[in-house]
Amino acid sequence: MLxxxxxxxxxxxxxxxxxxxxxxxxxxGEGIYVQDTNGKTYIDGISGLWNxxxxxxxxxxxxxxxxxxDCLPYVNPVDQSNPKxxxxxxxxxxxxxxxxTKLAFTCTGSESVELAIKLxxxxxxxxxxxxxxxxxxxxxxxxxxxxxxxxASGIDQEISESYGPKVPxxxxxxxxxxxxxxxxxxxxxxxxxxxxxxxQLFDKESERLAGIILEPILGSGGIIPxxxxxxxxxxxxxxxxxxxxxxxxxxxxMGRTGKMFAFEHxxxxxxxxxxxxxxxxxxxxxxxTLFDERIYKAxxxxxxxxxxxxxxxxxxxxxxxxxxxxxTLLEPxxxxxxxxxxxxxxxxxxxxxxxNPAFLEVRGRGLMLGVALTANRGxxxxxxxxxxxxxVAKLKQRGLLVxxxxxxxxxxxxHLFPPFILREEDVAKIVQIITKxxxxx
Numbered sequence: 001m002l003x004x005x006x007x008x009x010x011x012x013x014x015x016x017x018x019x020x021x022x023x024x025x026x027x028x029g030e031g032i033y034v035q036d037t038n039g040k041t042y043i044d045g046i047s048g049l050w051n052x053x054x055x056x057x058x059x060x061x062x063x064x065x066x067x068x069x070d071c072l073p074y075v076n077p078v079d080q081s082n083p084k085x086x087x088x089x090x091x092x093x094x095x096x097x098x099x100x101t102k103l104a105f106t107c108t109g110s111e112s113v114e115l116a117i118k119l120x121x122x123x124x125x126x127x128x129x130x131x132x133x134x135x136x137x138x139x140x141x142x143x144x145x146x147x148x149x150x151x152a153s154g155i156d157q158e159i160s161e162s163y164g165p166k167v168p169x170x171x172x173x174x175x176x177x178x179x180x181x182x183x184x185x186x187x188x189x190x191x192x193x194x195x196x197x198x199x200q201l202f203d204k205e206s207e208r209l210a211g212i213i214l215e216p217i218l219g220s221g222g223i224i225p226x227x228x229x230x231x232x233x234x235x236x237x238x239x240x241x242x243x244x245x246x247x248x249x250x251x252x253x254m255g256r257t258g259k260m261f262a263f264e265h266x267x268x269x270x271x272x273x274x275x276x277x278x279x280x281x282x283x284x285x286x287x288x289t290l291f292d293e294r295i296y297k298a299x300x301x302x303x304x305x306x307x308x309x310x311x312x313x314x315x316x317x318x319x320x321x322x323x324x325x326x327x328t329l330l331e332p333x334x335x336x337x338x339x340x341x342x343x344x345x346x347x348x349x350x351x352x353x354x355x356n357p358a359f360l361e362v363r364g365r366g367l368m369l370g371v372a373l374t375a376n377r378g379x380x381x382x383x384x385x386x387x388x389x390x391x392v393a394k395l396k397q398r399g400l401l402v403x404x405x406x407x408x409x410x411x412x413x414x415h416l417f418p419p420f421i422l423r424e425e426d427v428a429k430i431v432q433i434i435t436k437x438x439x440x441x
Contacts, residue, residue, distance in 0.1 A: 029056025051282030109250030110144025223370025258366030
């Protein structure tokens with residue numbers, strides 16, 4: 001039973017405020033491994049919090065940070081610029097579709113989404129359509145914990161309600177899953193029904209609709225891939241009804257799914273793209289919101305600024321780490337390696353867990369995988385939260401860090417977001433640990 005304490009000074013995000021000393025302090029990292037203050041070593045199966053994509057002590061990133069630190073650690077983003085910040089901005093625009101012509105740097109994924117919300121609503125105000133301000137989001141989505149991004153998040157609504165009033169104008173639409181399907185294996189019939197529902201929503205809200213925000217693969221909601229046909233239909237509806245499409249690729253972007261961006265799998269190009277996490281391999285706080293030329297021209301046409309600022313936006317040291325990260329991602333064979341390791345991890349997990357009564361499926365793309373667990377394979381009932389927590393704790397005891405997902409009445413399991421430098425022998429170790437824990441050994 002938890003008791004109040006005054007000796008631990010820090011409150012941890014998304015944890016009971018009374019929890020402190022129970023949190024594992026980590027002190028060292030090398031490659032895919034981290035070590036705690038007791039000397040215990042773990043495989044970091046979730047890359048920090050899905051962000052340390054190139055592993056720990058990456059020499060290229062480390063060198064870039066040190067060089068920029070020796071030059072200039074900070075510039076005022078309102079009145080000054082820096083060559084390294086500009087270099088990284090140009091690199092990001094070069095690897096994205098030509099229609100995305102401008103970007104604004106942020107510090108977090110939550111902030112990237114926050115800015116996207118502002119851009120959508122201001123865009124239609126600038127076009128003399130102030131009533132076009134509603135935004136569609138999925139009911140199991142996660143977009144952050146700032147007021148706008150929290151209000152746009154479908155999961156944990158019962159928790160966030162008590163922080164109200166929240167930002168209004170978000171329309172929660174059901175995630176495309178079916179009663180007789182798993183989130184990773186949606187039937188054509190179920191997909192047709194979900195698309196029809198989406199068409200009806202767009203038709204009904206067209207005059208009041210500014211945009212739709214989607215994660216191409218829902219992360220916190222339980223690694224739920226949105227089918228390519230679903231995304232293509234969304235784009236078609238956005239064009240038909242003059243609605244902006246936002247992809248929240250904070251988790252999926254920068255190589256995580258086996259391509260630089262997850263939208264490349266479907267070919268659907270967003271009007272606004274939100275990035276963070278792996279943008280500089282998580283070495284320093286950084287994010288970015290990229291947007292379409294039409295949005296830029298709407299602001300430029302009236303000489304307007306964008307009402308958004310964080311003091312550390314575009315920090316030169318953070319951007320230097322971003323340049324080094326992007327250079328590494330663009331090395332020949334990197335995406336093929338991510339795709340191969342992801343497929344190997346998935347196949348070995350499916351092979352070892354196929355007969356386990358608590359195993360349902362492995363979902364995702366590249367090295368963004370979710371191991372879905374169930375209390376009953378026949379009904380696909382969610383695993384009770386306490387049983388899931390026990391599994392995650394046992395994996396940690398065995399030396400593997402994972403991150404649980406528990407989306408009531410939809411799916412339960414744990415995430416695997418290992419660093420891209422994963423090797424075949426590392427995959428074997430991860431699978432061995434998971435197999436032993438799931439078998440109760």
